[in-house]
Amino acid sequence: MTRVFIPLDSVAVALGADEVAAKLAAIEGVEVVRNGSRGLLWLEPLVEVETPKGRVAYGPVSEADVDSLLAAGLLDGGDHALCLGLTEEIEFLKNQERLTFARCGVTDPLCLKDYKAHGGLSGLRKALAMEPQDIAEEVMTSGLRGRGGAAFPAGIKWKTVLGAEAAQKYVVCNADEGDSGTFADRMIMEGDPYLLIEGMIIAGLGTGASKGFVYLRSEYPVAKAVFSEALERAYVEGLLGESVLGTGKAFDLELFIGAGAYICGEETSLLDSLEGKRGQVRAKPPLPALEGLNGKPTLVHNVISLCAVPTILAEGGAFYKDYGMGRSTGTMPFQLAGNVRRGGLVEKAFGVTLRELVEGFGGGTRTGRAVKAAQVGGPLGAYIPPALMDTPMDYESFLKIGAGVGHGGIVLYDDTADMAAQAKYAFDFCAHESCGKCTPCRIGAVRGAEVMAKVIAGNDVHGNLALIDDLCEVMTDGSLCAMGGMTPIPVLSAIRHFPDDFLKGDKE
Amino acid sequence: MREGLEVTDAKAQTIGAMDALIAKYVDAQGGLMRALIALNDAYGYIDASALPRLATAFNITKAEVKGVISFYDDFARAPKGEHVLRLCQAEACQAVGSRELTAHACKKADVEMGETRADGRITIEPVYCLGLCANGPAAMVDGKLRARVSEADIDALLQAWEHEA
Ligand SMILES: Cc1cc2nc3c(=O)[nH]c(=O)nc-3n(C[C@H](O)[C@H](O)[C@H](O)COP(=O)(O)O)c2cc1C
Ligand code: SF4
Ligand code: FES
Numbered sequence: 058m059t060r061v062f063i064p065l066d067s068v069a070v071a072l073g074a075d076e077v078a079a080k081l082a083a084i085e086g087v088e089v090v091r092n093g094s095r096g097l098l099w100l101e102p103l104v105e106v107e108t109p110k111g112r113v114a115y116g117p118v119s120e121a122d123v124d125s126l127l128a129a130g131l132l133d134g135g136d137h138a139l140c141l142g143l144t145e146e147i148e149f150l151k152n153q154e155r156l157t158f159a160r161c162g163v164t165d166p167l168c169l170k171d172y173k174a175h176g177g178l179s180g181l182r183k184a185l186a187m188e189p190q191d192i193a194e195e196v197m198t199s200g201l202r203g204r205g206g207a208a209f210p211a212g213i214k215w216k217t218v219l220g221a222e223a224a225q226k227y228v229v230c231n232a233d234e235g236d237s238g239t240f241a242d243r244m245i246m247e248g249d250p251y252l253l254i255e256g257m258i259i260a261g262l263g264t265g266a267s268k269g270f271v272y273l274r275s276e277y278p279v280a281k282a283v284f285s286e287a288l289e290r291a292y293v294e295g296l297l298g299e300s301v302l303g304t305g306k307a308f309d310l311e312l313f314i315g316a317g318a319y320i321c322g323e324e325t326s327l328l329d330s331l332e333g334k335r336g337q338v339r340a341k342p343p344l345p346a347l348e349g350l351n352g353k354p355t356l357v358h359n360v361i362s363l364c365a366v367p368t369i370l371a372e373g374g375a376f377y378k379d380y381g382m383g384r385s386t387g388t389m390p391f392q393l394a395g396n397v398r399r400g401g402l403v404e405k406a407f408g409v410t411l412r413e414l415v416e417g418f419g420g421g422t423r424t425g426r427a428v429k430a431a432q433v434g435g436p437l438g439a440y441i442p443p444a445l446m447d448t449p450m451d452y453e454s455f456l457k458i459g460a461g462v463g464h465g466g467i468v469l470y471d472d473t474a475d476m477a478a479q480a481k482y483a484f485d486f487c488a489h490e491s492c493g494k495c496t497p498c499r500i501g502a503v504r505g506a507e508v509m510a511k512v513i514a515g516n517d518v519h520g521n522l523a524l525i526d527d528l529c530e531v532m533t534d535g536s537l538c539a540m541g542g543m544t545p546i547p548v549l550s551a552i553r554h555f556p557d558d559f560l561k562g563d564k565e
Numbered sequence: 566m567r568e569g570l571e572v573t574d575a576k577a578q579t580i581g582a583m584d585a586l587i588a589k590y591v592d593a594q595g596g597l598m599r600a601l602i603a604l605n606d607a608y609g610y611i612d613a614s615a616l617p618r619l620a621t622a623f624n625i626t627k628a629e630v631k632g633v634i635s636f637y638d639d640f641a642r643a644p645k646g647e648h649v650l651r652l653c654q655a656e657a658c659q660a661v662g663s664r665e666l667t668a669h670a671c672k673k674a675d676v677e678m679g680e681t682r683a684d685g686r687i688t689i690e691p692v693y694c695l696g697l698c699a700n701g702p703a704a705m706v707d708g709k710l711r712a713r714v715s716e717a718d719i720d721a722l723l724q725a726w727e728h729e730a
């Protein structure tokens with residue numbers, strides 16, 4: 058039997074991987090494994106063949122290529138126009154520092170045996186033998202900060218939840234991943250789902266919570282299918298339930314699906330949604346760590362934060378802290394998206410420059426034209442011009458240039474992009490997604506879009522840009538959450554760095 | 566045909582079947598959301614006749630149920646077309662031509678964005694990111710993910726749909 062790996066990842070499937078897999082599975086002597094993606098997304102569907110030399114990669118493979126691949130000796134790693142050599146030697150992959158994504162694309166995501174054989178559960182086994190305080194302390198030592206966007210120190214949150222007295226506490230995983238240009242949560246839930254389960258159980262042990270929920274957006278049907286299956290198997294294997302790995306410690310985990318609202322990624326909105334309500338943002342305090350889901354102490358974390366935890370427990374907080382720079386410790390899965398030649402996932406320690414990611418890994422634009430801008434950190438992130446791309450990707454350096462790392466998404470634009478249209482879109486998106494609780498956001502976004510339309514049409518450009526400035530100040534200072542509060546960031550960064558795009562309609 | 570859309574006739578939504586669906590979620594965490602998702606999946610939209618049933622089951626007012634339904638983009642209040650094309654409108658797809666692709670699709674299919682064509686065959690709606698942002702423009706075609714969608718892909722799709730019996 059020759060093992061052939063064909064990803065079940067959304068990107069691979071959206072580009073025909075199921076058809077390729079079906080065709081190869083019908084061939085005698087072939088065992089098809091549906092793995093996660095390696096994150097070399099421009100090469101998907103990426104087919105790998107196990108050979109004595111190692112895994113040999115081919116891509117992008119379509120159903121129509123299968124016959125010629127077989128004729129060229131695919132099953133022995135034979136040469137072909139689509140052959141990329143040994144997977145591990147592909148530069149894009151070789152130059153990464155994979156901690157969280159170390160297994161993604163390597164293993165069969167649904168096989169718990171495979172998971173264990175590749176180091177899985179070693180963090181959990183350690184945690185099961187530790188006191189909750191010591192688990193939380195290990196997370197504190199690692200310096201891990203929330204990967205969902207706000208970058209709050211995880212250890213502090215764990216200690217707050219642990220210290221709260223309550224009969225029931227919860228761990229809630231934020232898998233709403235609404236930011237355009239991000240797909241790390243999706244990839245890990247499809248490619249290594251037991252990692253998230255392991256991270257959540259450890260979080261339960263470290264905070265005294267016996268019940269967890271994963272809030273997953275509905276736009277991710279493949280992640281839903283894979284993660285549901287993993288959950289079921291985790292119960293069967295005794296990883297979840299009344300007695301985790303036979304230790305007598307209980308942890309239950311449920312999957313909850315959203316219904317198409319970006320704002321439900323905001324943690325308090327998410328909690329209301331998880332209570333079956335409109336996803337309205339709650340005023341803080343009370344902090345969710347003290348009064349969260351159903352009014353009980355709740356640890357809310359992004360998928361990637363939770364997926365860093367098994368490594369931190371297995372290798373120690375100090376090991377994790379050795380990666381990165383300053384107060385930005387550990388690694389970050391950066392995601393290269395939009396108009397990029399080599400799009401995909403790059404896990405690197407904090408401190409890699411935006412240029413290394415955009416040009417080195419990404420290879421510039423897909424169209425081959427000049428790079429005009431990168432929007433970093435989702436719809437509420439800044440538009441950054443090439444002149445600022447030598448900035449290291451870490452929380453502090455990005456703050457200095459008026460930007461944020463957010464969830465690590467990088468959307469690239471070529472020189473045909475119109476930044477005034479992007480600025481208007483930022484307002485339109487905010488208007489569409491606003492939860493409606495506070496006026497600066499609810500009304501401000503609509504007004505902003507109207508005024509920006511006038512700027513684009515060339516009506517009193519300078520007067521209207523001054524109005525936008527005022528409006529942005531009101532939104533920044535007066536909004537209850539970052540939806541309204543950070544929409545000014547893409548708008549103002551676009552105006553600051555690309556003034557010509559706003560002045561071109563100027564009739565004076 | 567879209568999964569779960571077999572029953573598009575409102576009359577087929579018998580009160581009994583609806584109640585049975587709703588009853589499954591009454592005690593679940595976030596039960597109302599789960600019930601709404603289940604109804605939406607089973608019938609393709611949430612019929613007005615479900616409102617009093619939901620209100621009774623969850624012991625809240627009809628207005629509250631309505632408030633929840635209207636908050637979420639996924640919940641439809643009327644049946645959609647036989648075929649649903651969701652086109653990503655978010656930034657990473659904009660950067661690779663989703664605006665032009667969307668205009669092309671709407672023109673070719675003769676339907677406005679967010680609308681169902683008068684003959685009930687085709688709905689085109691926006692979606693804000695499918696996590697295929699490195700391989701845009703992205704789309705969901707009758708529930709299936711598609712990446713790097715070209716105008717030619719759209720033409721082929723629409724042609725296939727128009728030529729169905
Ligand atoms: C408008 C808005 C959208 C957000 N969307 C997400 C999201 O999709 N995923 C996420 O993990 N955090 C999101 N956040 C951040 C969460 O509110 C919260 O900070 C995070 O889930 C905490 O987890 P972490 O500490 O692991 O980052 C969003 C925040 C705002 C204001
Ligand atoms: S800023 Fe916008 S999304 Fe946030 S609470 Fe106010 S209205 Fe709601
Ligand atoms: S922006 Fe279109 S799939 Fe993410």
